[in-house]
Amino acid sequence: MLELDGISRSFDGRRVLDGISFTVEPGRLTGFVGSNGAGKTTTMRIVLGILAPDAGTVSWKGQPVDREARRGFGYMPEERGLYPKMNPLDQLIFLARLHGVDAGAARRKATDLLEQLGLGDRLTDKLESLSLGNQQRVQVAAALIHEPALLVLDEPFSGLDPITVDTMTTILRTSAATGVPVLFSSHQLDLVERICDDLVIISGGGVVARGTVEALRHERAGARFRLVLGEDAGWLRDVDGIQVLDVDGPKALVELPDVSHDQQLLSVALNHGPVHEFSRVIPALADIYREVSQ
Numbered sequence: 001m002l003e004l005d006g007i008s009r010s011f012d013g014r015r016v017l018d019g020i021s022f023t024v025e026p027g028r029l030t031g032f033v034g035s036n037g038a039g040k041t042t043t044m045r046i047v048l049g050i051l052a053p054d055a056g057t058v059s060w061k062g063q064p065v066d067r068e069a070r071r072g073f074g075y076m077p078e079e080r081g082l083y084p085k086m087n088p089l090d091q092l093i094f095l096a097r098l099h100g101v102d103a104g105a106a107r108r109k110a111t112d113l114l115e116q117l118g119l120g121d122r123l124t125d126k127l128e129s130l131s132l133g134n135q136q137r138v139q140v141a142a143a144l145i146h147e148p149a150l151l152v153l154d155e156p157f158s159g160l161d162p163i164t165v166d167t168m169t170t171i172l173r174t175s176a177a178t179g180v181p182v183l184f185s186s187h188q189l190d191l192v193e194r195i196c197d198d199l200v201i202i203s204g205g206g207v208v209a210r211g212t213v214e215a216l217r218h219e220r221a222g223a224r225f226r227l228v229l230g231e232d233a234g235w236l237r238d239v240d241g242i243q244v245l246d247v248d249g250p251k252a253l254v255e256l257p258d259v260s261h262d263q264q265l266l267s268v269a270l271n272h273g274p275v276h277e278f279s280r281v282i283p284a285l286a287d288i289y290r291e292v293s294q
């Protein structure tokens, strides 16, 4: 497990991270979310040892992370950083060799990995001649070539079409299924909501929400209910003790003083006429994000 505890970092006297703490659990995809400039890349660079924190610790398997542990981490940086004139196969062989893999094994591993990622017919094309999505696959391959114990990816989904998003998701899930903790940043909240197991939201230098997406959504669900009746729902405005937020013909959105009042409201509505829909409104990740990032 990767653990960040009280990480702070300033640039030119301006505090960007102010006591960031969270964990990335084995076998789980952890989405890392925050607005532009919130400090996601800075946090990831600190995990990788590219930047030092001013305060706080990064631990791996319960020990402060050191050079040796970091050699086992896989990182896909935001600025990407492969050689545009080199082909994917040679780049991956080079990276595998840097990790001490012998020449024959490096070639086999690089070929296998690129084939798994659907790039079997592009092995010897220059990187710059590949589409953005295919270049991104090579970037992930570069992070995976040494079979990392931890995977950290800075916006791996940016600029990808829906099919390539699915391929990328499968790649990350396959890694996580082998027990690897996976941390990835993204601005695509619908995608994060769909694929991640755990979520960390940072804002104003700190962690403002963390946990499973389901738990966060349910924790923040208030006593708001949506009704679809058989007739105009305007009469709900005359019911004591409820706040009607919106009425649109037979549809209404109401807020109860407490969630436990739901059955009372349902029976009042049923006494009045047919009820086609009665459901509690559970906020989407985008709503939670807006709420905690203000």
Ligand SMILES: Nc1ncnc2c1ncn2[C@@H]1O[C@H](COP(=O)(O)OP(=O)(O)OP(=O)(O)O)[C@@H](O)[C@H]1O
Pocket: 011, 012, 016, 034, 035, 036, 037, 038, 039, 040, 041, 042, 043
């Ligand atoms: N080396 C640096 N020198 C000075 N300021 C820096 C440096 N690196 C990051 N910053 C500043 O720290 C803040 C956080 O940047 P960071 O790149 O970590 O944010 P981010 O959450 O990854 O943003 P984005 O979503 O836009 O990629 C920004 O204001 C940035 O300008």
